[in-house]
Amino acid sequence: MPPVPLHVPYALCTCFYISSHSDNEIPTLTQNRGSGTLGLIQALRELKYPGSITIISQEPDLIIDRTKLSKALITDPAKIQWRPREWYAEAAIKTITDEVTAVDFEQKSISTKSGQNIPYTKLVLATGGVPRRLPLQGFKGELNNIFTLRTIQDVESILTAAGQEKRNIVVIGSSFIGMEVGNALSKSHNVTIVGMETSPMERVMGTQVGRIFQSNLEKAGIKFNLSANVSHATSSPSNTTTVGAVHLKDGTTLPADLVILGVGVRPATDFLRDNKSITLEKDGSIKTTSHFLVPGLQDSVFAVGDIATYPYHGPGADAGGSPVRIEHWNVAQNSGRAAARAIVHAQRGPLSSLKYKAFIPVFWSALGAQLRYCGNPVNGYDDVVLQEKGEAKFVAFYTAGETVVAVATMGVDPVMVKSAELMRAGKMLRKGDIVGGADVLAVKV
Secondary structure, eight states: OOOOOOOOOOOOOOBBOOOOSSTTOOOOOBOSSSHHHHHHHHHHHHTTOOSOEEEEESSSSOOBOTHHHHHHOOOOHHHHBSSOHHHHHHTTEEEEEOOEEEEETTTTEEEETTSOEEEOSSEEEOOOEEEOOOOSTTOSSSSBSEEOOSSHHHHHHHHHHHOSSOOEEEEEOOSHHHHHHHHHHTTTSEEEEEOSSSSTTHHHHOHHHHHHHHHHHHTTTOEEEOSOOEEEEEEETTEEEEEEEEEETTSOEEEOSEEEEOSOEEESOGGGTTOTTOOOOTTSOEEOOTTOBOTTSTTOEEEOGGGEEEEEOSTTOOTTOEEEOOOOHHHHHHHHHHHHHHHHHHTTSOGGGSOOOOOOOEEEEESSSEEEEEEOOTTOOSEEEEEEEETTEEEEEEEETTEEEEEEEESOHHHHHHHHHHHHHTOOOOHHHHHTTOOGGGSOO
């Protein structure tokens, strides 16, 4: 089987909506046909926004459930589209495939690769993330069959390289994406996951919970190399252009017919890096208000999803909100909806008169069993109250002092759902209550 060339992920895709020339004209730009865009356009229509909407994206597909890519390796976009093409037509939403190359915030216009220059009144940036790569020998594009995972095209490339025969697959990064794709591929291939921590997702989830993930996946035949650092990759003896092994700094050599990088993403804001009208945060994100408005740009620009650093108002946050950037599908969708509320409200009154609608982040993962998580330890956590409910079933309360800042469950979904509602309402149990035996499900919202 011939090697599959290194796939370059889509970096610039855009969505904007434009009404006819009138007092309601609100052109909007977003980048990435993802959850933020979905939340935006659905909320605009739900709130009776009358203008036309146009989505510009470098990705060829309509908005998909991107979470299914790593969990199930689906390559048919029709199976994971959130809305069929007919829905867009009925909602008067036009889609264009193009790449945004620049934004003139002073003149309120965007430029695209095809040469279009599009004016706007309001602009929503929803550009998503770009998978990180390793700046190491063998990982800089010189070897084929080394992949990231972000698009349907990435999944197609991975499955083509894997083929029908049993392969040695090395996943670098014991992240949720890394473990999900490793789990999906382990049914037909030998999978090894390499991680820097002593247990998967240790920094976020804690050592004990991380070991539960590890145990689940080891039962599926996955091997782990933890507390490990990658040194470099070398080519296959039979083909010098294709990866053949991953080498760790401790001298371990892992045979690899293909490698998948699950080492995180960075905000897809490269097209704004040299823009004099906007200052990016150190991580490349864009700082926003609680309405996801970007300050200093004539109250006309919003940023949502993976690129937004916004004030978090959940348990454990500072009184005025703590700045945070969260790469969750749920957060992106809620931020898109918040931007839509602000845009519609601004048509009839100042944005200062609109109270922000706080939400609690939620995410889920498939790691041999279904993980559910709500909240965010924006200022850290100092303890984990773990209640094991049986094999691969648990509830974990992440606490900062007496405050429960996050809750993770596996096999006990109602506890996470109820905890998220209690957090949103400011009624979540305290650590002492939980240690003393109080039941989250018994608390009224």
